[in-house]
Amino acid sequence: MSAVQDPAAPIAIPTQPDQAAIARRERLRFLRRSPTFVIGCVLVGMWVICAIFGNAIAPKNPEFPDVLNKLVAPSADHLFGTDRLGRDVLSRVIVGARAVLVIAPLATLLGTLLGTTIGLVTGYFRGFVDEVIMRIVDAVLAIPIIIIALLAVVALGPSRVTLILVIGLVFTPIIAKTVRAAVLGEARLEYVQAARLRNERAPYVLFGEILPNVMGPVVVEFTVRLGYAIFTVATLSFLGFGADPSIPDWGQDISQHYQFISGGVWWPVLFPALAIATLIVGINLIADAIAQSFER
Amino acid sequence: MTDPAIELKDLEVVYRVRGTDRSVLRGVSLSIQPGESFGLVGESGCGKTTAAFAIMRYLPRNGRVMDGSITVNGQDLLAMGGAEVRRLRATTLSMVYQDPAAALNPSIRIGPQVAEAYELMGVDRGAASERAREILAKVQISDPPRVMRRYPHQLSGGMQQRVVIAMALAKDPTLLILDEPTTGLDATVEAEVLDLVQALRQEFGTSVLFISHNLAVIAKMCERVGVLYAGRVVEEGPADQVFQDPRHPYTVGLLRCIPRGGVRKDEMALDTIPGFLPRLGAEIPGCVFEPRCGLAEEICGTEEPPLYPLGNGRASRCYFHERAHLLPRNAPAQIATARQGNGSPLLKIDNAAKTFRQDGQDVRALVDVSLDIKPGEVLGLVGESGSGKTTFARVLLGLTAPDPGSELELEGKPLAPKVEKRPEEQIRALQVVFQNPDGALNRRFSVRRILGRALTKLRGLRGTARDERTRELASAVRFDESLLAVRPAQLSGGLKQRVAIARAFAGDPRVVLCDEPTSALDVSVQAAILNLLAELQVGEGVTYLFISHDLGVVRYISDRIAVLYLGRVMELGDAETVFGPPHHPYTEALLSAVPTLEGTERARIRLEGEIPSASDPPSGCVFHTRCPRKWGAICEQEEPPLKEVEPGHFMRCHIPLEELRRLQETPPPASAYSKTTS
Numbered sequence: 001m002s003a004v005q006d007p008a009a010p011i012a013i014p015t016q017p018d019q020a021a022i023a024r025r026e027r028l029r030f031l032r033r034s035p036t037f038v039i040g041c042v043l044v045g046m047w048v049i050c051a052i053f054g055n056a057i058a059p060k061n062p063e064f065p066d067v068l069n070k071l072v073a074p075s076a077d078h079l080f081g082t083d084r085l086g087r088d089v090l091s092r093v094i095v096g097a098r099a100v101l102v103i104a105p106l107a108t109l110l111g112t113l114l115g116t117t118i119g120l121v122t123g124y125f126r127g128f129v130d131e132v133i134m135r136i137v138d139a140v141l142a143i144p145i146i147i148i149a150l151l152a153v154v155a156l157g158p159s160r161v162t163l164i165l166v167i168g169l170v171f172t173p174i175i176a177k178t179v180r181a182a183v184l185g186e187a188r189l190e191y192v193q194a195a196r197l198r199n200e201r202a203p204y205v206l207f208g209e210i211l212p213n214v215m216g217p218v219v220v221e222f223t224v225r226l227g228y229a230i231f232t233v234a235t236l237s238f239l240g241f242g243a244d245p246s247i248p249d250w251g252q253d254i255s256q257h258y259q260f261i262s263g264g265v266w267w268p269v270l271f272p273a274l275a276i277a278t279l280i281v282g283i284n285l286i287a288d289a290i291a292q293s294f295e296r
Numbered sequence: 297m298t299d300p301a302i303e304l305k306d307l308e309v310v311y312r313v314r315g316t317d318r319s320v321l322r323g324v325s326l327s328i329q330p331g332e333s334f335g336l337v338g339e340s341g342c343g344k345t346t347a348a349f350a351i352m353r354y355l356p357r358n359g360r361v362m363d364g365s366i367t368v369n370g371q372d373l374l375a376m377g378g379a380e381v382r383r384l385r386a387t388t389l390s391m392v393y394q395d396p397a398a399a400l401n402p403s404i405r406i407g408p409q410v411a412e413a414y415e416l417m418g419v420d421r422g423a424a425s426e427r428a429r430e431i432l433a434k435v436q437i438s439d440p441p442r443v444m445r446r447y448p449h450q451l452s453g454g455m456q457q458r459v460v461i462a463m464a465l466a467k468d469p470t471l472l473i474l475d476e477p478t479t480g481l482d483a484t485v486e487a488e489v490l491d492l493v494q495a496l497r498q499e500f501g502t503s504v505l506f507i508s509h510n511l512a513v514i515a516k517m518c519e520r521v522g523v524l525y526a527g528r529v530v531e532e533g534p535a536d537q538v539f540q541d542p543r544h545p546y547t548v549g550l551l552r553c554i555p556r557g558g559v560r561k562d563e564m565a566l567d568t569i570p571g572f573l574p575r576l577g578a579e580i581p582g583c584v585f586e587p588r589c590g591l592a593e594e595i596c597g598t599e600e601p602p603l604y605p606l607g608n609g610r611a612s613r614c615y616f617h618e619r620a621h622l623l624p625r626n627a628p629a630q631i632a633t634a635r636q637g638n639g640s641p642l643l644k645i646d647n648a649a650k651t652f653r654q655d656g657q658d659v660r661a662l663v664d665v666s667l668d669i670k671p672g673e674v675l676g677l678v679g680e681s682g683s684g685k686t687t688f689a690r691v692l693l694g695l696t697a698p699d700p701g702s703e704l705e706l707e708g709k710p711l712a713p714k715v716e717k718r719p720e721e722q723i724r725a726l727q728v729v730f731q732n733p734d735g736a737l738n739r740r741f742s743v744r745r746i747l748g749r750a751l752t753k754l755r756g757l758r759g760t761a762r763d764e765r766t767r768e769l770a771s772a773v774r775f776d777e778s779l780l781a782v783r784p785a786q787l788s789g790g791l792k793q794r795v796a797i798a799r800a801f802a803g804d805p806r807v808v809l810c811d812e813p814t815s816a817l818d819v820s821v822q823a824a825i826l827n828l829l830a831e832l833q834v835g836e837g838v839t840y841l842f843i844s845h846d847l848g849v850v851r852y853i854s855d856r857i858a859v860l861y862l863g864r865v866m867e868l869g870d871a872e873t874v875f876g877p878p879h880h881p882y883t884e885a886l887l888s889a890v891p892t893l894e895g896t897e898r899a900r901i902r903l904e905g906e907i908p909s910a911s912d913p914p915s916g917c918v919f920h921t922r923c924p925r926k927w928g929a930i931c932e933q934e935e936p937p938l939k940e941v942e943p944g945h946f947m948r949c950h951i952p953l954e955e956l957r958r959l960q961e962t963p964p965p966a967s968a969y970s971k972t973t974s
Contacts, residue, residue, distance in 0.1 A: 190736035193695055194799065196715055198753040199723050212740040 027293040037289035043282025047275070050094045051101040058091035062248045071265050081267035083257060089268050093275050096248040100279070103163050103243060104229035110168030111229075112222045115175025120206045120214075122176065123183025124192075134180070137173035145170050145228075146235055153241045160243040167232055171225050178221050182214040216294045223287035227280050234276045250275050299370055300327035301503040302351065302471050307364035309343075309350050309527075311576070318577020320346045322527040322584070323364065325603075328471065333497060333504040335518030335535060337511055339550075339818035341573050343527040344507045348473045351505070352391055353381045369470055386416045390464035394476040396456035400448035406432075406459055407444030413466035427466070434499075435462040436492055452906055454485035458492065465496060472497075473505045478513065482680035483845065484903045487889035490517060491900070509818065511554065515539050516891040520609065523547050526574050526584040529603075533610030539893050543612040545589045545623045552625075553823035555852035556893055558875065561830045566823035566852070568627045572788060583614070590624040591616050627827055641668035642839055643692070643807055646703040650687050650696060650863075657911040661687040662698070663863040666938070669807065674833065674840040676854030676871065678847060678886070682907055684863035685843045689809045692841070693728055694718055707806070724754045724803035731812035733792035737784040743770075743795050744780040747802060754803030769798040772835075773828060790821035794828070801832065807839045814849060826853060847890050851875055859883050862910055862918045865938055869945035878956035880947050881925040917950065925959055927951045 031037045050057060059079075066086035074081040080089035122130040140148070152166040186192065187210065195205045236242065237251030245252065250272035257268035309321040321343045328334045336344050349355050351366055353373065366373040368388060376384065393399045401409060407428055414424035425444075432440035435458040448456055457477060464472055474493065478486035494517065497504055506517050514521055514535060521535040523546065531544035542548045552567035559566075571588040574580060583589070586596040595615060603611045614620060650662040662684045669675050679685050690696040692704065694715030704711040706725060712718045730736040737746055747766045751757045757765055767777055773794040784792050793813060800808050810829065814822040830853060833840060844850045850857060850871075857874040859867040859882065867880035874883060888901040903922045908914055914921045920931040927950050938946050941953040949956070 190730040190732065191738040193693075194728070194730070194736055196695065197693060197723065197726075197728060198750050198803070199715075199720060200753060209738055213738070 030293045031289055034289045036285045040282045040285030043278050047097045047279045050097040054095035054098055058094045060088035060091045062087060062091040062095045074267055080271045083268040089271050092248040092253060093271050096250045099247060099249045100230055100233050103160060103233050104226060107164045107167035108222060108226045108229045111171030111175055111225060114172040116179050116218055118176035119179025120183055123180040124187050124206055137177055140173045149232060149236060158241045158243060163243050167229055175221050178217055179214060182217045183210055186210050186213050220291045223290055227283040230280050301330045303327040303367045305365045308362040309346055310360055310362050312358040320527050324529055326522050328503045328505060330503055331501045333506060333518045335506045335514035335521040336524055337508060337514050338524035339509060342524045344524055345475055348475050348507055352389055387467050388470045390469040391473040392460050392464050392477045394479050396460045399460050400456060402448050406446050410463050413463045417467060431462045431466050453481055454489060457489055468500060469502055471503045475507045483886060483889045512891040512893045515893050528584050530613045543606060543617040543620045544614045545591050545620050546585045548620050548623045553819045555848045559852060561853050564629050565627050565827050567625050568824040569820040570626045639671055642671040642707060643669040644705040648691055648702040649699040650691055651699055659911040661863050661910055665865055669839055671839055672837060673855040674842055674853055676850035676857040677843045678850050679860030680907060683860040685860055686811060689811050689843060725806040727800040727805040728809040729796050729800050729813045732816050733796045736796050737792060739784055742781050742783055747798055750799045750802035769802060773798040789817050793825055805838055810840055810842045812844055862913055866948045873945050877960045878953055880949050881923050882919050
């Protein structure tokens with residue numbers, strides 16, 4: 001070995017593994033091996049398939065009223081029984097997935113986009129604007145989400161677009177708060193100051209430099225909120241504020257049949273309720289697994 | 297010879313990472329006699345802390361002792377069951393960690409927290425509290441009853457570390473392990489904590505295992521020392537002999553990396569150690585240091601050298617220990633001499649002040665700082681934490697707006713208080729290298745993108761021109777081109793700092809602020825970075841404002857030095873003027889607090905009390921509350937101005953220069969100092 005190294009020679013390469021790539025790979029492996037995540041995916045995947053191919057899968061026409069066979073108990077012909085108009089409950093549950101699975105993800109996406117933007121801006125700039133926005137956020141958070149949503153839907157009239165806007169806006173504050181907390185930690189780091197010291201504009205600092213470093217909390221927040229959004233959509237349609245009364249909808253079906261439970265007719269309520277429950281549980285399982293994979 | 301208090305024999309420790317065992321300690325043997333103080337030195341990643349954890353039986357879950365033995369007072373530690381280990385930890389073994397704030401439970405008051413150590417030994421509650429008061433008095437905490445009612449966060453770092461030491465000593469342990477106990481503390485506080493440990497050791501007769509990366513601290517504190525490299529003790533012996541006459545090439549190299557004995561950049565470049573620490577758990581058939589050793593021959597790569605006893609308790613694990621001192625230099629000694637600063641000032645700072653509003657109180661972080669920085673010079677800025685060093689840097693950079701009335705000028709043109717308001721050429725001219733490269737580089741971006749973005753923004757380069765300049769920048773900081781595609785997390789600390797330096801130089805700056813650029817790095821890496829900075833300064837003709845708390849580093853790199861205390865410049869002058877007497881009394885105290893490797897202990901000037909709060913600074917001279925040379929009533933009543941005491945040498949002190957010169961020929965009054973024996 002030569003004694004003195006050429007000082008102008010580049011220093012030797014310390015090949016360390018790419019920690020970020022390893023972390024990403026390990027996160028994926030953790031998710032694949034996590035029973036929580038797999039079960040969640042199976043549950044959610046099932047409903048996504050129903051939402052997309054509902055009409056093809058459904059054994060019967062969900063809209064067809066078989067007036068001779070009203071409120072028939074589950075049988076070989078009607079696996080989930082029929083409802084008060086004689087419609088096949090199984091087919092309505094399958095087709096009904098679409099109503100929820102269009103509105104809830106879009107609303108959550110809207111809320112995540114807005115909330116992330118507000119969180120970035122307030123967490124980075126701090127100061128007066130931050131104080132004002134955060135106090136408004138606190139005020140909004142103090143009122144139950146469903147009441148705000150209800151008021152807004154009453155004022156604007158129910159439609160798909162209204163529901164997406166309303167639920168998205170209602171979720172914005174809480175997402176903003178979570179993202180802001182993450183941004184506060186990042187904004188202290190010197191790479192942000194280094195960006196200011198090369199004349200970067202604020203939007204680049206926010207979305208180009210800081211956002212990639214807070215994607216973890218954003219993804220977790222999105223999945224968690226998605227569960228809540230589904231619940232909110234179902235609740236609103238149960239209360240009669242669904243997007244479209246003419247298409248099959250789990251919440252609406254429950255609300256139209258719960259008075260029959262006392263008469264021993266449980267099937268038109270139980271199956272849509274189970275549908276809501278399994279979808280929300282599935283999404284929460286996925287959310288838990290993703291959050292865990294980031295925490296490890 | 298009595299039985300050792302603790303003995304490690306051929307200790308092998310592995311960490312299981314991703315399914316494979318990686319060796320961390322490779323047959324470590326050492327023994328510590330009762331009452332002896334043993335130092336373990338080495339750079340980060342050498343296994344120092346793992347050794348401590350193995351002794352405490354505190355290895356992380358993936359860590360395992362594969363082989364060897366640990367004997368405490370003749371008992372086999374590794375054979376013990378859980379209950380026995382806990383009893384041993386409660387009575388015999390104590391450990392003090394680096395970060396006292398994390399070692400104390402934040403929600404328990406100091407009193408009950410210290411008393412708990414006694415309660416664990418079966419002392420009843422009332423007596424435990426009384427004993428806690430006594431031990432706190434022993435670690436020189438004034439007014440223990442008051443401190444016992446406080447929560448940990450209400451104490452300063454130095455006080456917290458005293459409390460942790462008090463808890464560790466509560467059980468009168470056989471062995472006290474100190475893992476970097478003063479690394480986070482200021483120089484004057486560190487000196488006091490070290491004095492305290494020294495005094496307590498004599499009083500309690502405890503054996504001490506002192507772990508540190510700081511060789512000077514080990515030289516001051518320990519009788520014997522072991523040098524750890526890649527999990528192996530490569531050299532061992534009495535501390536003064538090992539440091540004066542090292543017999544292993546690693547020790548030789550390490551000692552050459554440290555700027556000491558007043559060596560300056562224009563006299564000699566620091567030596568460096570080539571290459572990198574072997575990867576955790578790498579297979580090493582021969583000597584662990586062979587890949588980086590300038591003396592290595594064929595045998596070194598194939599056969600593990602035995603530990604050669606050299607007499608007098610010394611040993612070296614090197615075939616060529618007799619000529620270890622002949623290790624050839626890695627970095628050439630010559631260095632192009634820097635252009636001394638002259639001409640009109642490049643950066644002119646007049647009355648810079650910054651007041652923060654905190655909990656309704658004004659905190660004056662920076663008070664009336666006036667400085668000129670000349671083109672091509674290196675101005676060193678030293679001071680303890682809270683002295684306003686970083687605030688000053690941030691004000692200059694425009695990251696923090698100074699108080700109105702502060703005037704900053706760059707090349708004769710005023711600098712706007714906020715960076716966003718400064719014209720592009722001023723932004724380009726004033727760049728920074730931060731202390732912590734982990735935070736300074738966006739961990740989501742590749743090195744190429746980090747440098748490329750800076751070139752686009754500061755130089756307007758795009759496309760191939762940008763790529764070409766990126767490669768030039770990388771080679772200027774000796775950063776291998778093939779690494780441009782990787783992200784910072786894949787790089788070692790030194791390489792990350794090179795990227796940060798390259799980025800600072802992307803826009804051809806006039807002034808680069810270096811805010812503790814080597815404080816987070818190991819000494820061998822620090823040496824390489826200092827050499828690089830010195831070389832770039834000459835090559836690019838830039839000016840540095842170099843901030844550091846490490847006096848050796850500042851002395852090495854700086855042409856002029858400003859000493860800050862509570863936001864004020866206390867002394868300013870050429871590096872050698874400031875480091876040579878007569879000093880400002882604060883500078884004098886600061887210099888005496890730093891342990892040296894030469895073994896020539898300066899008379900220690902003990903500073904009374906703590907650094908006062910900037911929200912409530914003392915009247916008159918802000919240093920009078922701790923000043924060992926206090927002159928008289930005038931010091932308490934009137935703040936001295938910063939005046940030119942001799943050409944180019946400024947001082948903020950009432951005592952005339954000639955008087956200081958006379959005073960500093962003799963040690964300060966007996967009450968204010970203590971001579972430490974080593």
